[in-house]
Amino acid sequence: MTAEPVSGVIGTMRSMTTEQAEPSIFTRIVQREIPATIVHETANVIAFQDIAPKAPVHLLVVPKTQEYANVVELAAGNPGLLAEVVDVANRIAHDPELMTSSDGEKFPIGQFRLIFNTGEAVGQTVFHVHAHVMAGNLQEGSLA
Numbered sequence: 739m740t741a742e743p744v745s746g747v748i749g750t751m752r753s754m755t756t757e758q759a760e761p762s763i764f765t766r767i768v769q770r771e772i773p774a775t776i777v778h779e780t781a782n783v784i785a786f787q788d789i790a791p792k793a794p795v796h797l798l799v800v801p802k803t804q805e806y807a808n809v810v811e812l813a814a815g816n817p818g819l820l821a822e823v824v825d826v827a828n829r830i831a832h833d834p835e836l837m838t839s840s841d842g843e844k845f846p847i848g849q850f851r852l853i854f855n856t857g858e859a860v861g862q863t864v865f866h867v868h869a870h871v872m873a874g875n876l877q878e879g880s881l882a
C-alpha cells in the first residue's frame with residue numbers, strides 16, 4: 739500500500755469532513771470537553787464569551803458542525819444555518835445582561851458589530867466558522 743503524498747494531505751486538510759478532522763477548539767466547547775461561558779444554545783448553534791475579549795462585549799456565535807471553515811463556505815453550503823447564526827447574534831444582543839460590560843456599563847440593546855474573519859491574512863485563527871458579536875462604545879472608523 740502506498741502512502742498519500744504529503745502535499746496532497748496538506749491540500750485537503752481544510753476540506754476534511756467532520757468525521758475525518760480533529761475536533762476544533764469550538765467542537766470541544768460544544769462537547770463540553772473544555773470550559774466556556776456559554777450564553778445561548780440551540781440545536782444547531784452555540785454562543786459563548788470570547789476567551790480574550792477585544793471589546794467590552796465580545797461573544798462568539800458558532801454552528802455546532804465544524805463542516806464549514808468560514809462564512810463563505812457556510813453561505814454556499816447551508817444558508818439557513820448562516821441565517822440562524824445571525825438570528826442568535828441578534829437574540830444575544832437583545833439580552834440586557836450580555837450587553838453590559840464587566841464593570842456594569844450598559845450598551846444599547848440590539849446594536850452590535852458582526853465580524854467573520856475569513857483567512858489567516860486577516861487574523862482568522864480558528865477554521866471552524868464563527869461570528870464575533872461585539873458591542874460597547876465601538877467607534878465608526880475602527881473595527882475593534
Ligand code: 5GP
Pocket residue numbers: 763772774775786787788789790791798854855861862863864865
Ligand atoms: P478568529 O481570529 O479565528 O476570527 O477568532 C477566534 C476567536 O476565538 C478569538 O477571538 C479567540 O480569542 C477565541 N478563542 C480561541 N480559543 C478559545 C477558547 O478556548 N475559548 C474561547 N471562549 N474563545 C477562544
